Amino acid sequence: MRPRLSFSTILTVAAAPGVLFLAAGCNRGVSDSAARPSAGASEINEAGFVKYPESDYTQLDPAAGRSGGTLRVSTTTDTAILDPHGVSATYIQWFGRLVFDNLVYLDPTGVPQPWLAQSWTLSPDGRTYVFRLRRDVTFSDGSRFDAEAVRLNLEHMRDPATRSTLAARYIAPYVDGRVVDDFTFEAHLSQPYTPFLHVLAQSWLAMISPKQIRENPRSAVAAPIGSGPFILENYTRQKGLRFVRRSDYHWAPAVLHHEGPAFLEHIEVDIIPEALIRYSGLASGQYDLTLEAPPQNAVAIRADSQLVLDRRIRSGIPNRGLAFNTEKPPFDDVRVRRALALAVDREGIVQMVGFGEYQPKTDFLAATTPYYDPSFRDALRYDPAAANRLLDEAGWTGRDSAGFRTKDGQRLGAEFLVSELATPSAVTVAIQADAKKIGFELRLTQLPATQVTDRRSAGTFQAISTGVWHTNTPDALYIIHHSDEISTPAHVGQNTARLRDAVFDDLVARARQTSDPAALKELYSKAQHRLTEVVPAIPLYENYTFIAYRKRLHGVLYDTSHNTPLLLGAWLAEDS
Amino acid sequence: MNPFFRRILWRLIAGLGVLWGAATLTFLTINTTGGDPAIAILGGGEAVPTPAVLARVRQDYHLDQPLYQQYLIYVAKLARGDLGESYRLRIPVTRAIAQQLGPTVQLAVWAGLSAVTISILIALLTARRSRWVRNVSSGTELVASSMPGFVLGIVLLLLFSFRLHWLPASGQNSGKALILPTLTLAIPMSALLTQVLRNQLEEILEQPFITTARARGVSEAGIRLGHALRHALIPVVTLSGSFFGMLLGGAVIAETLFARQGVGRLVADATVNKDVPLVLGVTLLAAAVYVLVNLAVDLINAVIDPRTRTT
Numbered sequence: 039m040r041p042r043l044s045f046s047t048i049l050t051v052a053a054a055p056g057v058l059f060l061a062a063g064c065n066r067g068v069s070d071s072a073a074r075p076s077a078g079a080s081e082i083n084e085a086g087f088v089k090y091p092e093s094d095y096t097q098l099d100p101a102a103g104r105s106g107g108t109l110r111v112s113t114t115t116d117t118a119i120l121d122p123h124g125v126s127a128t129y130i131q132w133f134g135r136l137v138f139d140n141l142v143y144l145d146p147t148g149v150p151q152p153w154l155a156q157s158w159t160l161s162p163d164g165r166t167y168v169f170r171l172r173r174d175v176t177f178s179d180g181s182r183f184d185a186e187a188v189r190l191n192l193e194h195m196r197d198p199a200t201r202s203t204l205a206a207r208y209i210a211p212y213v214d215g216r217v218v219d220d221f222t223f224e225a226h227l228s229q230p231y232t233p234f235l236h237v238l239a240q241s242w243l244a245m246i247s248p249k250q251i252r253e254n255p256r257s258a259v260a261a262p263i264g265s266g267p268f269i270l271e272n273y274t275r276q277k278g279l280r281f282v283r284r285s286d287y288h289w290a291p292a293v294l295h296h297e298g299p300a301f302l303e304h305i306e307v308d309i310i311p312e313a314l315i316r317y318s319g320l321a322s323g324q325y326d327l328t329l330e331a332p333p334q335n336a337v338a339i340r341a342d343s344q345l346v347l348d349r350r351i352r353s354g355i356p357n358r359g360l361a362f363n364t365e366k367p368p369f370d371d372v373r374v375r376r377a378l379a380l381a382v383d384r385e386g387i388v389q390m391v392g393f394g395e396y397q398p399k400t401d402f403l404a405a406t407t408p409y410y411d412p413s414f415r416d417a418l419r420y421d422p423a424a425a426n427r428l429l430d431e432a433g434w435t436g437r438d439s440a441g442f443r444t445k446d447g448q449r450l451g452a453e454f455l456v457s458e459l460a461t462p463s464a465v466t467v468a469i470q471a472d473a474k475k476i477g478f479e480l481r482l483t484q485l486p487a488t489q490v491t492d493r494r495s496a497g498t499f500q501a502i503s504t505g506v507w508h509t510n511t512p513d514a515l516y517i518i519h520h521s522d523e524i525s526t527p528a529h530v531g532q533n534t535a536r537l538r539d540a541v542f543d544d545l546v547a548r549a550r551q552t553s554d555p556a557a558l559k560e561l562y563s564k565a566q567h568r569l570t571e572v573v574p575a576i577p578l579y580e581n582y583t584f585i586a587y588r589k590r591l592h593g594v595l596y597d598t599s600h601n602t603p604l605l606l607g608a609w610l611a612e613d614s
Numbered sequence: 615m616n617p618f619f620r621r622i623l624w625r626l627i628a629g630l631g632v633l634w635g636a637a638t639l640t641f642l643t644i645n646t647t648g649g650d651p652a653i654a655i656l657g658g659g660e661a662v663p664t665p666a667v668l669a670r671v672r673q674d675y676h677l678d679q680p681l682y683q684q685y686l687i688y689v690a691k692l693a694r695g696d697l698g699e700s701y702r703l704r705i706p707v708t709r710a711i712a713q714q715l716g717p718t719v720q721l722a723v724w725a726g727l728s729a730v731t732i733s734i735l736i737a738l739l740t741a742r743r744s745r746w747v748r749n750v751s752s753g754t755e756l757v758a759s760s761m762p763g764f765v766l767g768i769v770l771l772l773l774f775s776f777r778l779h780w781l782p783a784s785g786q787n788s789g790k791a792l793i794l795p796t797l798t799l800a801i802p803m804s805a806l807l808t809q810v811l812r813n814q815l816e817e818i819l820e821q822p823f824i825t826t827a828r829a830r831g832v833s834e835a836g837i838r839l840g841h842a843l844r845h846a847l848i849p850v851v852t853l854s855g856s857f858f859g860m861l862l863g864g865a866v867i868a869e870t871l872f873a874r875q876g877v878g879r880l881v882a883d884a885t886v887n888k889d890v891p892l893v894l895g896v897t898l899l900a901a902a903v904y905v906l907v908n909l910a911v912d913l914i915n916a917v918i919d920p921r922t923r924t925t
Binding site: 116118119124125126127196198199201202203204206207210256259260274275276277308309310311312314315318319322324485486487488489490491492494495505517528529530531532 | 647648649650653654655656657658659660661662663664665666667668669670671702703704705710713714768771775776779782783784785869870871872873874875876879880883886888
């Protein structure tokens with residue numbers, strides 16, 4: 039999902055330089071003599087793969103936890119709609135893991151493992167899944183989890199009244215389901231769809247109480263009922279949420295090695311839009327954990343002996359600063375697209391937005407995504423000389439008085455459409471400056487986000503700012519770049535670049551129908567390679583979960599689907 | 615009928631016209647600035663609704679009808695007191711606003727009272743004093759009244775919350791948490807008010823009736839409090855109508871910065887997300903309060919200054 043453009047973003051951007059300066063002067067924790075702490079070792083190894091410790095995914099010492107206490111959390115975005123099926127918002131990822139369970143859970147390598155479904159089989163034609171379900175699971179309203187509950191949930195996801203903006207699309211090939219017996223559910227798909235199990239592991243496709251779906255589905259918008267380790271006690275709009283532990287919870291996914299209920303008795307989440315206040319609230323001990331640590335405070339957090347700063351690369355499509363309209367000049371010429379991608383100095387951009395914490399990115403799939411292949415990450419590395427050669431080759435050999443390249447008297451340039459902010463984002467301006475260095479004129483046009491979305495859907499742009507797409511499967515490549523995902527009036531798609539490449543389409547479409555790991559590896563590797571040849575966008579840096587917490591909080595795991603903190607095994611040490 | 619009540623009645627009728635105008639203008643503005651409302655309702659560019667969901671939303675909110683029909687539907691519902699359902703929150707607009715109104719009113723009342731108190735105090739103390747006192751005072755006022763709200767808020771935060779640890783940076787459970795947002799709103803207003811009030815005071819202190827009072831042996835404090843202030847307050851009361859606008863604008867900043875609940879933050883989010891019914895609802899509320907505040911200002915002026923009474 040793309041980060042939402044909010045008023046507070048505008049505020050933060052506008053206020054950031056002053057804040058940085060003043061906050062640094064006011065921080066009690068940093069003494070002048072303290073050396074600048076390292077930003078933490080890079081998570082990417084020499085070969086280009088990412089490896090996180092085992093303690094990320096599984097509780098190594100389940101006996102160590104202390105039961106009880108209230109965890110105080112701050113987060114940036116108000117949780118306006120809490121029905122996970124009815125919204126695509128980012129907050130559902132952490133919220134979902136507190137209140138709900140899913141049919142499956144991924145292991146650290148991205149392979150689906152049992153959760154509420156104990157086992158499953160797939161028919162040889164790839165179109166029928168049979169799930170055998172746990173028999174001991176109840177929702178917090180007392181209703182039973184069973185095959186009918188699964189059927190009702192899938193129906194709720196695709197019911198137009200639910201207004202699903204993600205879940206319904208993720209299960210689009212689902213035709214219907216059959217309750218074979220109380221605890222056996224058969225799902226029929228219109229065609230083979232390998233990502234099916236993966237999407238069923240995501241929080242947006244969590245299981246809601248069947249009683250709630252039957253009796254009052256609308257009530258799930260504000261007060262959803264799940265079978266998860268915590269119960270939502272209270273939600274006050276623009277203020278926060280309060281959760282209480284379910285003492286009879288004992289059906290966590292086996293991958294986590296956590297038996298029984300959560301350690302924490304209560305969790306209180308406050309909505310704090312301003313980064314500066316989230317940071318100060320953490321430093322002063324008002325909060326134990328912030329779900330969105332401000333990168334601009336990374337140095338101060340790392341220098342504070344009471345705090346831990348932690349980041350995880352999120353799977354899916356990384357941050358792309360700019361998507362080309364591959365259908366319109368000048369970006370219908372792949373040489374021009376490639377030249378611009380080669381001209382952007384990501385190291386500089388990463389320093390600017392990530393304060394030394396982010397990894398620059400030169401390929402099109404996040405390093406934590408299953409089947410990520412780092413082999414092609416040099417293809418689009420910063421190389422202004424190569425960029426200039428490509429533009430020469432494409433015939434843009436003239437120069438006008440302003441220093442921009444020309445061909446047949448026409449200046450080489452394009453309009454760059456971005457969402458309105460108080461000032462253009464630093465990234466946008468950096469791309470513009472880098473383009474100028476190779477004689478390319480990017481002209482910024484700022485419009486309200488809704489108008490940018492309009493023009494994006496209609497394809498009436500040359501270049502456009504774009505963001506990330508987080509999902510737990512390499513099928514992200516299909517969602518973002520397959521030609522079926524180009525928007526039309528009837529169909530909303532995410533192929534912003536309007537890429538129509540038959541070679542690529544074939545690879546990712548075949549991958550959807552393949553379940554053999556070796557074949558998948560080859561298909562997805564080729565697809566990633568192909569993208570570095572057709573260059574639909576300029577990848578800039580990895581997409582991150584960026585959290586910070588006080589050292590009295592222990593046992594924070596990371597969800598294998600969303601790379602967000604998982605609080606089931608988290609516990610608080612006694613106040614010293 | 616008593617001319618006084620007739621005047622109130624006419625003002626209320628004109629107020630209804632203002633409400634209708636505000637609703638119409640906002641409706642046109644927000645609907646003609648582009649952006650597919652159906653996509654906005656579904657969460658903007660990050661959504662991938664199925665065609666069935668898109669069709670359903672267009673039908674539910676009459677987005678498949680021409681704009682003038684949407685407008686007629688809206689006005690017809692409005693006449694019945696129905697403000698519709700917020701696109702983004704999926705609850706009735708009236709409930710969404712009601713949930714957030716209390717904290718905003720609390721903040722606005724405290725900020726308004728503080729601003730008036732501060733400005734009266736400073737104006738009384740600095741009017742017709744030495745050049746030095748006046749220069750320092752009006753210099754400070756100039757800076758305070760022209761400083762953007764979020765800069766002032768951040769400065770206050772850094773000083774009183776982060777460095778001195780006197781006041782909490784966020785939250786709304788304690789009275790203490792109300793102090794910084796209140797000051798963020800009150801300081802620019804009080805700076806402006808003080809300037810006006812001091813000019814008035816200085817003019818009045820030149821008047822013959824003040825000289826007469828002095829001649830009668832009234833003390834300086836007595837002159838300022840008992841004679842000059844009452845006259846000087848009239849333009850301040852008139853100005854307070856427009857201060858309401860400053861309060862609402864300031865609430866957007868203060869509520870977001872200090873993580874407070876409130877209508878300001880609600881409408882800022884609604885505007886960015888093209889939540890038409892919610893933006894319209896808050897606009898109508900603001901217009902209604904404007905009408906009432908201006909009416910109140912008229913009545914108060916009539917009490918303070920008999921010359922403005924029409925009878």
